[in-house]
Amino acid sequence: MRAKRQGGMRALIYSARFRGLVYQVVVVAAVIALGWYLVNNTLANLAARGIATGLSFLGREAGFDIGEGAVAYQASDSYLRALVVGLFNTLSVSVVGIILASTLGLVIGIARLSGNWIVARLATLYVEAVRNVPLLLQLFVWYGLVTALPGPRQALQPGLGLVLSNRGLKIPLPVWHETYGPVMIALGVALAGLFFLRRWAVARQYRTGQPFPWAAVGIAGVIGLPGLVFLAVGAPLEWDLPRLAGFNFQGGGTLSPEFVALLMGLSVYTGAFIAEIVRSGILAVPPGQTEAALSLGLTRAQTLRLVILPQALRVIVPPLTSQYLNLTKNSSLAVAIGYPDLVSVANTTINQTGQAVEGVALVMGVFLVISLSLSWLMNWYNSRVALVTR
Amino acid sequence: MKIIKTVMAAAAAAMFAGPALAGQTFDSVKAKGFVQCGVNLGLYGFSAPDDKGNWSGLDVDVCRAVAAALFGDSTKVKFTPLSAQQRLPALQSGEIDMLARNTTWTLSRDTANGLNFTTVNYYDGQGFMVAKKLGVKSAKELNGATVCVLPGTTTEQNLSDYFRATKMTFKPVVIEKNEELNGAFFSGRCDAISSDASQLAAIRANESPNPDDYVILPELISKEPLAPAVRQGDDQWMDLVRWSGLAMIAAEEKGITSANVDQMMSSADPEVKRLLGVTPGNGKALGIDEAWAAKIIKQVGNYGESFERNVGKGSKLKISRGLNALYTQGGLLYAPPFK
Numbered sequence: 001m002r003a004k005r006q007g008g009m010r011a012l013i014y015s016a017r018f019r020g021l022v023y024q025v026v027v028v029a030a031v032i033a034l035g036w037y038l039v040n041n042t043l044a045n046l047a048a049r050g051i052a053t054g055l056s057f058l059g060r061e062a063g064f065d066i067g068e069g070a071v072a073y074q075a076s077d078s079y080l081r082a083l084v085v086g087l088f089n090t091l092s093v094s095v096v097g098i099i100l101a102s103t104l105g106l107v108i109g110i111a112r113l114s115g116n117w118i119v120a121r122l123a124t125l126y127v128e129a130v131r132n133v134p135l136l137l138q139l140f141v142w143y144g145l146v147t148a149l150p151g152p153r154q155a156l157q158p159g160l161g162l163v164l165s166n167r168g169l170k171i172p173l174p175v176w177h178e179t180y181g182p183v184m185i186a187l188g189v190a191l192a193g194l195f196f197l198r199r200w201a202v203a204r205q206y207r208t209g210q211p212f213p214w215a216a217v218g219i220a221g222v223i224g225l226p227g228l229v230f231l232a233v234g235a236p237l238e239w240d241l242p243r244l245a246g247f248n249f250q251g252g253g254t255l256s257p258e259f260v261a262l263l264m265g266l267s268v269y270t271g272a273f274i275a276e277i278v279r280s281g282i283l284a285v286p287p288g289q290t291e292a293a294l295s296l297g298l299t300r301a302q303t304l305r306l307v308i309l310p311q312a313l314r315v316i317v318p319p320l321t322s323q324y325l326n327l328t329k330n331s332s333l334a335v336a337i338g339y340p341d342l343v344s345v346a347n348t349t350i351n352q353t354g355q356a357v358e359g360v361a362l363v364m365g366v367f368l369v370i371s372l373s374l375s376w377l378m379n380w381y382n383s384r385v386a387l388v389t390r
Numbered sequence: 391m392k393i394i395k396t397v398m399a400a401a402a403a404a405m406f407a408g409p410a411l412a413g414q415t416f417d418s419v420k421a422k423g424f425v426q427c428g429v430n431l432g433l434y435g436f437s438a439p440d441d442k443g444n445w446s447g448l449d450v451d452v453c454r455a456v457a458a459a460l461f462g463d464s465t466k467v468k469f470t471p472l473s474a475q476q477r478l479p480a481l482q483s484g485e486i487d488m489l490a491r492n493t494t495w496t497l498s499r500d501t502a503n504g505l506n507f508t509t510v511n512y513y514d515g516q517g518f519m520v521a522k523k524l525g526v527k528s529a530k531e532l533n534g535a536t537v538c539v540l541p542g543t544t545t546e547q548n549l550s551d552y553f554r555a556t557k558m559t560f561k562p563v564v565i566e567k568n569e570e571l572n573g574a575f576f577s578g579r580c581d582a583i584s585s586d587a588s589q590l591a592a593i594r595a596n597e598s599p600n601p602d603d604y605v606i607l608p609e610l611i612s613k614e615p616l617a618p619a620v621r622q623g624d625d626q627w628m629d630l631v632r633w634s635g636l637a638m639i640a641a642e643e644k645g646i647t648s649a650n651v652d653q654m655m656s657s658a659d660p661e662v663k664r665l666l667g668v669t670p671g672n673g674k675a676l677g678i679d680e681a682w683a684a685k686i687i688k689q690v691g692n693y694g695e696s697f698e699r700n701v702g703k704g705s706k707l708k709i710s711r712g713l714n715a716l717y718t719q720g721g722l723l724y725a726p727p728f729k
Contacts, residue, residue: 064546065553065562067536075550140570147577166578167536246534247524247581257579258563335541338565338574348541348564 042357055362057353058083064348066340068256079349086345087366093262093341094328094370100267101327102320105274110304112279123275130272136333138269142261143337149257152248161252163242169255170242179233186229187222194218258339262331270327277319281312313385321378325371332367342366415624416677419487424466427453428486431471434592435701435709436492436512445469449490451696452511452618454689455634456488459682464689478503481621488631490618492588499619507617508632509639511693512701513713513722515610516548517587519594522605524581529609533558538571538580540564544612549584552611572597582607586614588701588709595706608712630676637683640665640725641692643716648691651684665728672728683728693723 012018046053058080065075069085070092111123130138147166150156155165161172194214201214242252285308293303334341343363350359419425429437429449437447454464470486481489482504492514493499495507518537520526529552537560539545546564553560563580565571572593575583583590587610594601618635620628641647644662646654655666663669666684673680690696694716701709715721 063550065550065560067561067563075554143570144573144577147574147579151578248534248536250534335564335566336570338538338563338570340564344541344564344566347566348546351541352544352547 046357053355053358055358057349057355057358060353062349062352064352066345067338068254068259068340079353082345082349083342083362086340086342089340090328090331090334090342091370093259093266093331093334093339097263097266097270097327097331098324100263101270101274101323104267104271106278108271108275109278109282112275113282127272127275130268131276135265135269135330136336139261139265139333139337142265143257146257146261152244155244155249161239161241163249163252165249166257167248167254168257168260170249171253171255172239172241173253175238175240177236177238179236182233183226183230186226190222190225193221193225197221256339258334258337261337262334262339262341265333266327266330269330270323273323273326274320277316277323278312281314281316282308284315285311310385314387317378317382317385321375321382324374324378328370328374329367415487415621415627416630419627420460423461424468425453425457425460426468426470426485426487427456428470428472428477428480428489428491429453430491431473433492434595435588435705435707437469437471437490439469446700448512448696448700449492449616449618451638451690451700452490452631452635453488455638455686456631458685458689459630459634459637459676460678462679462681462685464686478505481505481619484621487627488618488620492616493619495615495617495619504622505619506622506628507619508628509635510615510617510722511635512588512616513610514586514588514614514616515713516545516584516612516614517590517610518582518584518607519575519590519604520582520607521578522603526582526607529607529611530556530558532560532582534560535581536561536563536579538563538565538575538583540568540571540585541566545585548612584611587712588707591701591707591709595708601706601708606709608710610713626677630678633676634682634686636725637665637686637728638690638693638696639716639723640728641683641687642694642723643718643725646687646692647695648688651687655684661728 043053059078061076062079062082063075064082066073066082066085068089070088071081071085073081073085108123108126111119112127114120114123146168149164149166152165152167155163157163163170197218198214201212205211240251242249244250289307289311290303293307294300298306331341332343335344335347338344346359346363350356353359427450429445429447432438433447435447437445437449439445450469453467453469457466458464460466470480472480472486472489472491477489477491477493478499480486489505490511492512494514495510499505500507518529518532520532526532532553537549539549539562541564546562549560549562563574565574571583574580576598583593585593587606590606594604594606598604618631620631641651644654644659644665646662646666651666654662655668657663657666657668660669664672666687667673667680667682670680673682676682679685691699694711697711697714698704701707702711711719711721713722715723717724
């Protein structure tokens, strides 16, 4: 019996699987213990110094103002709401930045491979100049440029109700009219129609080989259908025009100098990296593919769109995800040029409440969630464009 | 290293020092023959050395006044330049005899930190600077303005409080770096810039393309009374520092300047006679020479002279008297009777 049990112990000790399990349990326990110690130690030290802990400060009145934001906010609102304003500012500059950077990167990346010597050299110049200069410096340059515009009283008015000054770009906005409801419904119908038209057109081309100009027809429908409804309800149109009142222009929509400078800085900088990723992706497709497509009678544009890009995307998407994450995280450089992003608002919150640990943890948590969501979205897209093994 | 040393010294002093005896600092300063005065590392107008190493400024003048009162010679001062973190430990530990380093008088410093503040020598506060061409004369006209501001402990909140209290609106542009913030203001991105008024004056003097194009508005939206401080435990020393500052204010009230102090010695005004020691008594009460105040005025000047020379019309800062005018001219300066 005893011998047998010893034998069992020995068998366990010599079992690689058991030892592996033990190591893993020990490592996990050590990590948990370390984390627990750090949290406990921090809490104890904060308590010893009489510093308040917890997230209850989020409900208190913030008492400071924020320059811009999609969410309505005033100084008497809570810290939580102030942080939400900052979060939406971060998200809006990131989303618009990602779209702009991708467009720019795609164009420049293709331009670098252009047969036209000047276009290719200019694209190379752009990439090398932009990606080798620190982003912070570029932001200062952009901010210097947009604030060097004339003041509101000498603002540039290039027409169409646009007003450009060092307070930003003011654009006229149409005033909402109750008949716009049906126009919006028509737009929705037209967009849905476009979706189904494309499916039908692709299916028909597979079946018969006959292409259908779905894009042209669809766009005509998307513009035409709401346009017709708009005319049918009597075309009521009233513009909210920017006008000079006191220190600044009132009315209309605003793109602030801080937003524009940050957006340009982030897009132009990240665009250079994306251009290189696009170029590497296209070069990864063997030239035989191009030659084959051309010999089949596809045009250059069709070759690029239908043959090269779908294959290049497999190489492009994973590093592209990293660039999108970088752009989002780099948006926190906003504090340097005064755009009220999440980090900027959190800085002020920490200054006022003295709860630095909670504030920083909150910002880290939010950025983690944003990054993981973006990463998940891109991985999902990657799995769609990835090579399907048959 | 210096910070660590100073803090260690303060800690050691706190642990081992017994209760200070009355007159301890006063006697030791008198015995060593000079005043060891803690000042700013370099804040133009308050305490800054010139290229020859001579210190000048509004705070420096307080140190000189104390030396003039005690030794009859305003040059018997040694300066210890201190950072914001070093200043309180340096005084607590006895490294310096008095602190004149644009330090705001607050309750906790006056009590828990073991200091005593003497008379306020500069009433500072958060204010606004605008371009002259806007034609704005008062902060009450700033409704709808865009305001450049540094993120700080209370700066943004003071700003919001002010605009809420006056039922006006504004748009903040919050930039962390000084250079970028000043650049944004001077390029016209903001209508106004908000900070402590003395800071605004320094920005205007040193950073603006043309200082005459900018004006600091008269309203102050927070309270920052700057006062010289001494260690607790030596009331005689505290009295000397306090009344040295007050003598400069009293001299301005009576129109006594460094230029006319000799003629004023023969004035018939009994208050002037008491201040200048022609009628004795004040010097004996403080434990110093009867001509102490006359020497301060002769060597350092009255408060108005010191103000105009260091931060007012005679300096680059061009700060107006505002709260720092005599009470008779709408300011807060008021010297108790010298009797």
